[in-house]
Amino acid sequence: MISPSELLGVIDDIKRVGKAADLDPGHLSEDDDDQSENSFLPRAYDIDRLHADDARDKVFVAILKALVARHNRPSSPKELSNCIMRHEFTVLG
Numbered sequence: 529m530i531s532p533s534e535l536l537g538v539i540d541d542i543k544r545v546g547k548a549a550d551l552d553p554g555h556l557s558e559d560d561d562d563q564s565e566n567s568f569l570p571r572a573y574d575i576d577r578l579h580a581d582d583a584r585d586k587v588f589v590a591i592l593k594a595l596v597a598r599h600n601r602p603s604s605p606k607e608l609s610n611c612i613m614r615h616e617f618t619v620l621g
Contacts, residue, residue, distance in 0.1 A: 530584045538583040542575050545617075546596040590617035 530538075575592070582588055594611040595603065603611075609620060 530580045535580050535583045539575055542592055545593045549597045586618045593617045
């Protein structure tokens with residue numbers, strides 16, 4: 529079981545990724561040609577409701593960070609894994 533302080537640390541880390549993506553959109557998010565033509569508006573997310581069991585899974589947290597970095601745009605598994613590896617959110621495989 530993850531402790532409450534560790535849970536808050538994971539939540540703060542995900543929020544830090546989101547702030548970095550908002551401050552410098554080219555830094556963390558990827559510019560996809562097919563996505564630029566799409567009029568998709570990202571939905572807001574509430575990371576404060578992250579369950580302790582979910583926060584314990586490093587791959588799941590890395591997927592959340594990748595989605596936050598990509599501004600919650602629809603993404604293929606390949607796009608998410610590339611984002612995770614590029615920004616070293618966790619080690620895959």
